[in-house]
Amino acid sequence: MDESWLRQEIFPRFSRALARDEIYLANHSLGRPPDRMAEDVRAALDAWYRDMDGAWATWLEGREKFRALTGRLVGVAKHLIIPKTSAGQGLRAVLNSFSKKPRVVTSDGEFDSLDFILRVYREQGRIELKIVPWRELDPSGADLMVLSSVMFRTGEVVADLPKRIDDAHAAGALVLLDVYHHAGVLPLDLATLKADFAVGGSYKYTRGGPGACWLYVRPGLVETLRTPDTGWFAKKDMFTYARPEPPEFGPGGDAWLESTPPVLAPIQALAGLELTLELGVERIRSHNLEQKALLASLIPDLQGAGDDHGAFVTLKHPGAQVIASTLRDRKVKVDARGDYLRLCPDILNPRAELERAARILHSAL
Numbered sequence: 001m002d003e004s005w006l007r008q009e010i011f012p013r014f015s016r017a018l019a020r021d022e023i024y025l026a027n028h029s030l031g032r033p034p035d036r037m038a039e040d041v042r043a044a045l046d047a048w049y050r051d052m053d054g055a056w057a058t059w060l061e062g063r064e065k066f067r068a069l070t071g072r073l074v075g076v077a078k079h080l081i082i083p084k085t086s087a088g089q090g091l092r093a094v095l096n097s098f099s100k101k102p103r104v105v106t107s108d109g110e111f112d113s114l115d116f117i118l119r120v121y122r123e124q125g126r127i128e129l130k131i132v133p134w135r136e137l138d139p140s141g142a143d144l145m146v147l148s149s150v151m152f153r154t155g156e157v158v159a160d161l162p163k164r165i166d167d168a169h170a171a172g173a174l175v176l177l178d179v180y181h182h183a184g185v186l187p188l189d190l191a192t193l194k195a196d197f198a199v200g201g202s203y204k205y206t207r208g209g210p211g212a213c214w215l216y217v218r219p220g221l222v223e224t225l226r227t228p229d230t231g232w233f234a235k236k237d238m239f240t241y242a243r244p245e246p247p248e249f250g251p252g253g254d255a256w257l258e259s260t261p262p263v264l265a266p267i268q269a270l271a272g273l274e275l276t277l278e279l280g281v282e283r284i285r286s287h288n289l290e291q292k293a294l295l296a297s298l299i300p301d302l303q304g305a306g307d308d309h310g311a312f313v314t315l316k317h318p319g320a321q322v323i324a325s326t327l328r329d330r331k332v333k334v335d336a337r338g339d340y341l342r343l344c345p346d347i348l349n350p351r352a353e354l355e356r357a358a359r360i361l362h363s364a365l
């Protein structure tokens with residue numbers, strides 16, 4: 001996957017995103033969509049005009065493809081992927097599934113959405129909550145451990161994840177992983193990891209934009225644990241409109257579906273997911289490691305270039321926010337979280353762009 005191959009085979013599929021006059025290094029935030037994304041969404045809308053409610057066949061086919069592709073990406077069966085509009089929606093479905101007030105332990109490095117939800121649940125007396133630095137996370141006495149596998153501020157890959165999961169299980173806690181900064185850029189096998197739940201989404205590395213997120217629930221739990229975050233798409237034989245007592249759920253992960261879903265978001269995510277699987281996460285990762293190493297050689301203070309970090313590199317600086325806006329004015333798009341300036345190269349950034357961005361960053365510093 002060298003640059004000349006990428007220019008020839010892949011760049012033409014991104015003619016619209018690449019038409020922008022900008023060095024885009026915010027690929028860890030909003031991923032750049034392939035041209036086909038708009039065509040897929042258009043076709044899904046055309047089906048509505050043409051077929052009216054007959055469009056549901058197209059829409060549900062899109063949703064099932066989204067589940068299958070995501071399942072392949074993270075190493076689990078398709079039905080275990082439950083489409084959600086956000087990672088936070090997935091977390092809420094899990095929190096609400098506990099019949100007794102759960103004791104939750106989490107890290108202070110979780111993304112704001114999950115962190116906020118957990119704190120609000122605590123404020124409302126729905127959960128007990130302990131928040132500690134991720135390296136100090138101790139599952140003893142917890143019912144649920146919520147942890148990112150790659151930290152969103154620093155890009156650190158959580159070391160010993162399999163051991164941490166095993167320890168949590170030994171302590172009697174279930175584990176929910178946030179793999180938003182992992183799926184699509186680092187190999188991931190949720191089944192081998194024995195994660196109980198995971199949340200992720202297509203906004204970033206798989207180029208599917210907002211709204212196409214998912215919850216994974218492992219076999220053994222998905223059929224027995226019930227969440228009140230439900231609706232008629234979770235019913236057994238929904239189109240019979242039967243109302244058995246007690247209510248009966250659809251098979252496997254379908255029991256975790258909810259009400260009438262948004263239909264365009266999963267379709268919007270298909271082209272990016274297919275491209276990710278076509279290229280292969282291993283190849284994407286080794287290309288990304290080369291790019292991060294190049295950036296680190298050009299900007300010595302950068303952190304996170306090694307394979308103990310995810311796809312982006314960081315520069316810790318008290319003026320990170322100001323630097324990000326100075327760079328934006330100079331047509332280099334990066335972002336900042338707290339003191340961390342985050343830069344994420346991807347397959348669409350040629351070497352010359354990274355060299356230029358490094359020069360501009362030097363002058364901004």
Ligand SMILES: Cc1ncc(COP(=O)(O)O)c(C=O)c1O
Nearest residue numbers: 086087088111113152178180181
């Ligand atoms: C680690 C992580 N989790 C979750 C999210 C998104 O959460 P939500 O889909 O609830 O908005 C992000 C978004 O940037 C993230 O970085």
